[in-house]
Amino acid sequence: MQLTVVDHPLARARLSRMRDERTDNAAFRAALRELTQMLVYEATRELTVAEETIRTPVVETTGFRLAAPPLLVPVLRAGLGMADTAHGMLPESQMGFVGLARNEETFQPEAYMASLPESLVDRHVFVLDPMLATGGSLVHCCRLLTARGATQITVLCALAAPEGIQRLEESGLPLRVFTASVDEGLNENAYIVPGLGDAGDRQFGSV
Ligand code: PRP
Ligand code: URA
Secondary structure, three states, X not given: OEEXXXXXHHHHHHHHHHHOOOOOXXXXXXXXXXXXXXXXXXXXXXXXXXXXXXXXXXXXXXXXXXXXXXXXXXXXXXXXXXXXXHHHHOOOOOEOEEEEEEOOOOOOEEEEEEEOOOOOOOOEEEEEOOEEOOOHHHHHHHXXXXXXXXXXXEEEEEEEOHXXXXXXXXXXXXXXXXXXXXXXXXXXXXXXXXXXXXHHHHHHOOO
């Protein structure tokens, strides 16, 4: 597994806004959208481009486009807050959806929906979820993807705990992970410390 920490002053500022308990739902969503831009920018740095001939108003020249835009897969609910921004930056991408809710007693993910292409053979997949805590949810999601043939998965998250990173590493899944921070660890409720609380509730309110 390849881990990249997107440590940039603008990313730190947005993340701090998200961590601050005084930040309301709307400001939290705005900061997550802005942070997502930075994560997508870094994670797409090495995507293959195809050349094409274009004409400027002056001359003919070489233009570029993404050879194979990745499939975007936000993990509901919290990943929804990253979906629109990622899609805006990758407008040719298709989008699938995985719905998971972590059982807050067992900390195990419970799946409630998956809407994905039948085959992911030869498709690069970008998974969007702001939080990597125990890693249970992302391992579950990525196994759904590899079961459909995916061999190249990039995970974008705002925050990660060392425990979750280790779990992904041990999973043997074909992953790259981009995060804006690796925090100290998990508390007794499997929340990230210092973290930002429940990323779904911080965006959409508690259910
Ligand atoms: C959050 C988060 C991840 C998961 C991380 O979702 O968005 O999907 O917890 O925890 P883990 O690494 O320990 O599995 P949650 O289950 O709270 O659902 P929500 O997005 O609907 O709030
Ligand atoms: N899910 C969250 O939303 N936050 C955490 O800290 C852990 C899991």
